[in-house]
Amino acid sequence: MKRKLRDLPPALLMLVPSLGLLTVWVIYPLIKAIDYGHKKCDISSRNCRDVGWDRYFSVFQSTQFQDSLIVSLKFTLMTVPIGLVLGIGLAVLADKHLKGIGIFRTIFSSTVATSVAVASLVWFVLLQPSRGILADMLSDWFPVLKNPGLLNDSGTALPAVALSSIWASLGFTFIIIMAGLQSVPRDLYESAFVDGAGSFRRFTNVTLPMLTPSILFVSVVLTTRALQSYGEIDLLTQGGPQATKATTNIPYLIYGNNSVIHNDIGTKSAAAVLLFLLCLAFAALQFRGFGKRVHYGN
Amino acid sequence: MAYGAHVARVRLEHVSKQFGEGDEQVTAVDDISLDIEDHEFMILLGPSGCGKSTLLRMVAGLEDPTAGDVFIGDHRVNDQLPKLRDIAMVFQSYALYPHKTVRANIEFPLKVRGVPKAQRAAEALHAADVLGLTDYMKRKPGQLSGGQRQRVALARAIVRKPAVFLMDEPLSNLDAKLRGDTRTELVDLHRRLDSTFIYVTHDQVEAMTMGSRVAVMNAGRIEQVGTPQEVYDRPASAFVAQFIGTPPMNLLPVGVLGTDDVQVGIRPEHLVLSTGGPLSGTVSMVEHLGHEVLLHAESGAGRLVARVDPASVIPAVGQAVQFDAAPQHLHRFDATSGVRVS
Secondary structure (H helix, E strand, O other): OHHHHHHHHHHHHHHHHHHHHHHHHHHHHHHHHHHHOOEEOOOOOOOOEEOOOHHHHHHHHOHHHHHHHHHHHHHHHHHHHHHHHHHHHHHHHHOOOOOOHHHHHHHHHHHHHOOHHHHHHHHHHHHOOOOOHHHHHHOOOOHHHOOOOHHHOOOOHHHHHHHHHHHHHHHHHHHHHHHHHHOOOHHHHHHHHHOOOOHHHHHHHHHHHHHHHHHHHHHHHHHHHHHOOOHHHHHHOOOOOOOOOOOOOHHHHHHOOOOOOOOOHHHHHHHHHHHHHHHHHHHHHHHHHHHHHOOOOO | OOOOOOOOOEEEEEEEEEEOOHHHOEEEEEEEEEEEOOOOEEEEEOOOOOOHHHHHHHHHOOOOOOEEEEEEOOEEOOOOOHHHOOEEEEOOOOOOOOOOOHHHHHHHHHHHOOOOHHHHHHHHHHHHHHOOOHHHOOOOHHHOOHHHHHHHHHHHHHOOOOOEEEEEOOOOOOOHHHHHHHHHHHHHHHHHHOOEEEEEEOOHHHHHHHOOEEEEEEOOEEEEEEOHHHHHHOOOEHHHHHHOOOOOOEEOOOOOOOOOOEEEEEOHHHOEEOOOOOEEEEEEEEEEOOOOEEEEEEEOOEEEEEEEOOOOOOOOOOOEEEEEOOHHHOEEEEOOOOEEOO
């Protein structure tokens, strides 16, 4: 105990840089947001008065929040599983000793260096109803591409944004899973092969279990990213089509220019805190859900 | 439940394996023919990179021979998948599935073959019993010691009752004490299973103590095949003479105790202190090992090592000594090819 106390000052000293950054960028804003969450302020965010902690319940129960919560959940359900499956699939395909495989690995991982803005612009151009290449090529089979356009139709706007998001995240998933695959000992595959396991069984009995740490990591990051998606929605649909608000997720409800709570810092802060709790709950669920299935080697 | 119901002979005929292409081509195995009998415990012994593991992997079906044929029983198996070859392999790293329990690891080869659950459990239990693992069935490999993991790998190999066991340096990750114990157990296991074992090692002690026969390999070729005693007593080449035996055989420079085209070798135990003997030198080091003393001497014929009885008078460091050896203990090798001449 004495020794622990003696070690405390140097330990704290060494923690100062990271604690400092964490305080400035995370802890202070979080406390501030929690504080704003139970206040009503004027448009300049000054002259606030306390409206009580019930505000969190009323925000949670409001139609706008509930609607955007559903959009956020739908968006997460669309992007995370598909992104994971595609990322694992591509990584398994690229984990071969073939000539020229490096070119494919570079292509598959390239989106990691693509910003949300660029990715959204690419998809905005591709999905343009009048000049977009997808509309030109496929509108005979999918008329919605031309009229009114995927991003303008209430039914297809969210999947279209999800498509852009999946594509943009694919490079990240690919790189992490690829790194995970390369750390799987070759002996395990060879042993399973000698024992008579075919490629599917080797995948389910060796590859997938050995990838669980990478899959858990990617799935937590992708879920948090999906719940916090703002850039692609702002750039592609501005939370619209406006009549249905089909793509107004929680972040867009908080930050978006078209949002009904745009000028209300108190409500926005309460929604932001609820979003934080949602991310936390999802991460905790994933850690618990994967739990014993995650194997960190021997 | 008896193991080894179907034993098999393994034949390699003019087998070669090359890796890479063009200028980067490397020959790992160079035209090897070897006949391994039913029930035999055959050791492939050689230094790192001599091609012994590649040879084993070709028998397993993990590598395709560039040339030559591999037979298991009467069947040419070059084009057969490993699962059809009736073999089981134990890897140096054990290759246990870290996410599966000991039971699931042992059952895996049976599960893959669609053996019913109850039968699987019974056979896994029997295999675990043979290797003393029944208390650890619910543990994961990460909760076991190196020796226990090694046994799980063995249990997983024997559970399928294969005709041939292939082992790639299975003891090299164990500490010296455990390695000694496991050697004895493997010999016992071979006797009980009564199957063909092909065992790769670079450790000559393993080769000498376990093998029915030893194939000594060097640079992709087999230098000699014989019982451990034959290989020790009549090494077929200067390489084998130096590789087998601790300390290795003294190889004298060409011309010393022989003619101009012959190199003479003498085992340390056959080099005796003898006043007026033909090999003279000065003692440079004395190693007391308890049951024996190793005497190192610098001579005109290079460094000589002699194994001396600790009860005899041991010369001190710096003392001038002479050695002699009985004619029947002189090994003669061709000076250019290294092949034994008598």
